[in-house]
Amino acid sequence: MKRREKGATRARDGLAELEAQDAVFAALAHASRRHILVVLHARGDRVKAGDIASRFACSWPTTTRHLRVLEDAGLVSVEQEGRERFYVLERERLHAVAGDWLAGFG
């Protein structure tokens, strides 16, 4: 029920927009998750899960969960290659939700 298919709602669906803001700003609320996004940006938008996890003090499962929160918010996507998982920064989503909200303040 958490993950909704891309085309399930129209682009201007107001309720969906509020849900998106909720998910995105909740995801950005934690320093580790913001840091993950910065790492992705700094390393070409596409980083292996292990390379992310090794950069953080917390345990790998904890990082995995942070990545899941980011994924549910649409801020990253995943590409599986064999036994490796690459996380990809969804920059457009970040700007379309957080950026647009901020831009409303002029």
Added chain:
Amino acid sequence: MKRREKGATRARDGLAELEAQDAVFAALAHASRRHILVVLHARGDRVKAGDIASRFACSWPTTTRHLRVLEDAGLVSVEQEGRERFYVLERERLHAVAGDWLAGFG
């Protein structure tokens, strides 16, 4: 210890910047608090506490606490006039912390 005086740290203090991001993004994580900022923006950046509280479904004490979180994050400031409290939108802070962080993603 929560509220730090304005000039206590230098502008480029990296630690202070991280603390500021923590406080600001944590404040933005809740829909009601984002809504409060939108209401402030829509009504001339300066609104009486009661006028804010009356716009929300939740109880007045709950709104007061949301306002306190926003104040601790520096996103609003308070001006007391008699027995009324006016909350003022700190737009610069919003842009300087959240906006700048987002801008780092190009």
Added chain:
DNA sequence: AAAATAATTAGCCGAACCGCTAAGGAGGGC
């Protein structure tokens, strides 16, 4: 097949969050 690697899922636990009601201060009107 067995072992090593890559990563997730499951489950526990303390801390923080967010709602409420009730009580408290502080200013203004009578």
Added chain:
DNA sequence: GCCCTCCTTAGCGGTTCGGCTAATTATTTT
């Protein structure tokens, strides 16, 4: 003085969050 209004503070209770370890799945290697 008294009371009413405005708003905050105090404290309780359920839910969520975020850390960990242990167990599991899936893939590659030997």
